[in-house]
Amino acid sequence: MIPKVSILIPNYNHKPYLQQRLDTVFGQTFQDFEVILLDDASTDGSQEVLERYRNHPKVAHLIMNSNNSGSPFKQWQKGIDLAKGEYIWIAESDDYCELSFLESLLARMNKETGICYSQSIDVDESGKTLLNRIDYTKEFDPNIWKADFEISGLEFIEKYFIIKSVIPNASAVIFRRKLVHESIFRKELLKMKMCGDWFFWLQITLETNVGFLAKDLNYFRYHGKVSRNHTTLKKKKQRLIEEGITRSFFLKNYNLGNKSSEKYYYKKWFRLHQLSSILKPSFYKGKLFKTSIFTFINNFLFFKVRKYKSKL
Structure with a gap:
């Protein structure tokens, strides 16, 4: 059955x-x-x-x-x-x-x-x-x-x-x-x-x-081992990266979005800009790049917003 x-x-x-x-x-x-x-x-x-x-x-x-x-x-x-x-x-x-x-x-x-x-x-x-x-x-x-x-x-x-x-x-x-x-x-x-x-x-x-x-x-x-607990900087970065991938995929493939989405993108971009400005290059401890990954995400989202805005 x-x-x-x-x-x-x-x-x-x-x-x-x-x-x-x-x-x-x-x-x-x-x-x-x-x-x-x-x-x-x-x-x-x-x-x-x-x-x-x-x-x-x-x-x-x-x-x-x-x-x-x-x-x-x-x-x-x-x-x-x-x-x-x-x-x-x-x-x-x-x-x-x-x-x-x-x-x-x-x-x-x-x-x-x-x-x-x-x-x-x-x-x-x-x-x-x-x-x-x-x-x-x-x-x-x-x-x-x-x-x-x-x-x-x-x-x-x-x-x-x-x-x-x-x-x-x-x-x-x-x-x-x-x-x-x-x-x-x-x-x-x-x-x-x-x-x-x-x-x-x-x-x-x-x-x-x-x-x-x-x-x-x-x-x-909610508990100490939960994957959705975003208490560390590494997890916060991972969360923001995955959010960007998710929205980008659906906006690109399904032409979704509205004025509220545009407002959200600008808000997110501003928050990322603030985060990248306070991170020090020394945080990366010997890695090959000195620019914060947040700066990369900032630029990615900023151009996404500009591209999206032109379609509205």
């Missing part, structure tokens, strides 16, 4: 949070699903937790890599290739959710809706609330995330998604498996460490409607 939903749980060194993740998956009020467990060569003993579920009736696959793949999105690709369900939920192993998550989101889906997601709460290691994501979108007027909505993918991208990643956590999303074509996992995506999910959502959003449920059903975990 083909399940309605395929739930992927890709794990890497999230043993402290893994049991809570598994409990909130297997305990869902909606039970027509299969689970695909993936471990990317964890070194923290996560495999011991996952092994206990090898023979669970809901577990269709348990795959443990002997070597780390180097990309969480290679794990996404592997899981999606194995999935049989009409819908896919990538339940990241350090997050958790309400037990009504699947039931609530599936109730919002219709034949035009290919992606649906809920509001998220950011929490720390112990589950203490850090941020309600309604504040993450407060710059938009109106802040459409204050209520449930459905919108065409193209409008969603042009008004909001090209400006910033307004689907901030994969764990909050269910989507139709048929939207994932082989070309989606292109080299740009598989090389990314921080913006790959944004790149992924942008590609599948183009082909469908997006639904949103304003209910707080997903808990987005």
Whole structure:
């Protein structure tokens, strides 16, 4: 019997949070699903937790890599290739959710809706609330995330998604498996460490409607090992580079963008200019170049803005 939903749980060194993740998956009020467990060569003993579920009736696959793949999105690709369900939920192993998550989101889906997601709460290691994501979108007027909505993918991208990643956590999303074509996992995506999910959502959003449920059903975990923690200069640089690659790809290939996007580019360029001006050449410690990589990105984005502006 083909399940309605395929739930992927890709794990890497999230043993402290893994049991809570598994409990909130297997305990869902909606039970027509299969689970695909993936471990990317964890070194923290996560495999011991996952092994206990090898023979669970809901577990269709348990795959443990002997070597780390180097990309969480290679794990996404592997899981999606194995999935049989009409819908896919990538339940990241350090997050958790309400037990009504699947039931609530599936109730919002219709034949035009290919992606649906809920509001998220950011929490720390112990589950203490850090941020309600309604504040993450407060710059938009109106802040459409204050209520449930459905919108065409193209409008969603042009008004909001090209400006910033307004689907901030994969764990909050269910989507139709048929939207994932082989070309989606292109080299740009598989090389990314921080913006790959944004790149992924942008590609599948183009082909469908997006639904949103304003209910707080997903808990987005922040902790010391999380890849989305941008506390170091190296990670901040990597994030900015990947943001530039993502916007550049979609503006070039799909002719997307509007006045809001233009304003955002100028704002980003100015911020990069400020950052590059305070970095010292000595930071690079013997590397062959003395110019800050931020300066390179500044120039790249500045010319992108000029080229884009000429088309408006």
